[in-house]
Amino acid sequence: MIPAIAVHRLDKRFGATRILRGVDLSIEPHERHALIGPNGAGKSTLFNLIAGAARPSAGRIELYGADITRLVPAAICRRGLARSFQTTSCFAKLSVFDNLRCAAQIANRDRMRWWQRFTNARAADEHAEQVLDAVGLRARRDAIAGTLSYAEQRALDLGLALASGAHTLLLDEPTAGMNRAEAAHAVELIRAATAGRTLLMVEHDMDVVFGLADRVSVLVRGEVIATGTPEAIRADPVVRAAYLGDLGGDLTGNLGGHLDDTDGATRGTTR
Numbered sequence: 290m291i292p293a294i295a296v297h298r299l300d301k302r303f304g305a306t307r308i309l310r311g312v313d314l315s316i317e318p319h320e321r322h323a324l325i326g327p328n329g330a331g332k333s334t335l336f337n338l339i340a341g342a343a344r345p346s347a348g349r350i351e352l353y354g355a356d357i358t359r360l361v362p363a364a365i366c367r368r369g370l371a372r373s374f375q376t377t378s379c380f381a382k383l384s385v386f387d388n389l390r391c392a393a394q395i396a397n398r399d400r401m402r403w404w405q406r407f408t409n410a411r412a413a414d415e416h417a418e419q420v421l422d423a424v425g426l427r428a429r430r431d432a433i434a435g436t437l438s439y440a441e442q443r444a445l446d447l448g449l450a451l452a453s454g455a456h457t458l459l460l461d462e463p464t465a466g467m468n469r470a471e472a473a474h475a476v477e478l479i480r481a482a483t484a485g486r487t488l489l490m491v492e493h494d495m496d497v498v499f500g501l502a503d504r505v506s507v508l509v510r511g512e513v514i515a516t517g518t519p520e521a522i523r524a525d526p527v528v529r530a531a532y533l534g535d536l537g538g539d540l541t542g543n544l545g546g547h548l549d550d551t552d553g554a555t556r557g558t559t560r
């Protein structure tokens with residue numbers, strides 16, 4: 290089967306520093322795949338390369354068999370890959386619905402012939418209404434995006450990716466900064482919204498990883514040291530040793546899988 294995302298021998302240098310070192314990664318179609326690893330391992334850098342926001346120093350990236358290594362972000366987006374950022378990417382002064390409608394219109398416009406564009410507006414509206422339900426923001430339809438809570442803004446971010454019609458989603462720390470209840474809700478939204486799509490996400494919280502991922506890859510100092518089911522990864526002595534080395538012996542909140550904060554407390558990343 291052709292992978293949804295295939296990364297071959299990917300290298301990224303910043304000056305003399307080699308941040309990614311021959312990364313190989315294969316994400317199956319419709320798989321939910323989590324990328325974990327200590328701070329500074331190169332996870333966001335890898336996302337930047339896949340989404341076209343930065344160029345690799347060497348290696349190759351394929352989306353459903355097509356070489357996207359040298360494409361610009363807009364071209365990769367048109368091929369159905371959407372990426373959410375850690376900070377929200379919506380128009381703060383537009384309503385939730387208008388944000389979604391914009392994303393849907395732009396996506397449709399790119400795929401349509403000029404004579405089809407006359408029907409574009411209505412199709413985009415219908416699509417935006419569906420996405421509104423998919424990400425649980427129906428009650429906030431007419432709210433100005435800038436007034437949403439943090440968790441709602443992340444839901445809108447996910448909605449923008451869905452409205453763009455993406456079949457493959459890259460989510461970078463989708464639950465960072467959320468409390469327990471918000472994170473649990475976000476996991477459910479992501480699970481429902483990514484059914485039938487391919488998901489690659491960076492996530493520090495092993496509860497979230499366990500709740501969502503079919504497989505997990507572990508990136509340590511620019512190298513993938515293991516790929517497997519969440520259970521296999523959590524039990525892998527090499528992975529545990531790598532985390533122990535990088536986190537000074539503290540597994541709490543990472544591979545231990547138990548965050549000891551209480552409901553209502555804001556969860557951070559592993560800093």
Ligand SMILES: Nc1ncnc2c1ncn2[C@@H]1O[C@H](COP(=O)(O)OP(=O)(O)OP(=O)(O)O)[C@@H](O)[C@H]1O
Pocket residue numbers: 303308326327328329330331332333334335
């Ligand atoms: N534009 C850049 N120029 C120079 N160094 C960079 C640049 N971007 C990232 N780096 C470095 O590359 C390394 C990997 O960074 P990256 O943001 O990919 O890590 P990460 O795994 O996403 O970490 P975190 O878990 O903290 O988000 C870090 O040492 C970072 O300082």
Ligand SMILES: [Mg+2]
Pocket residue numbers: 332333334
């Ligand atoms: Mg990062």
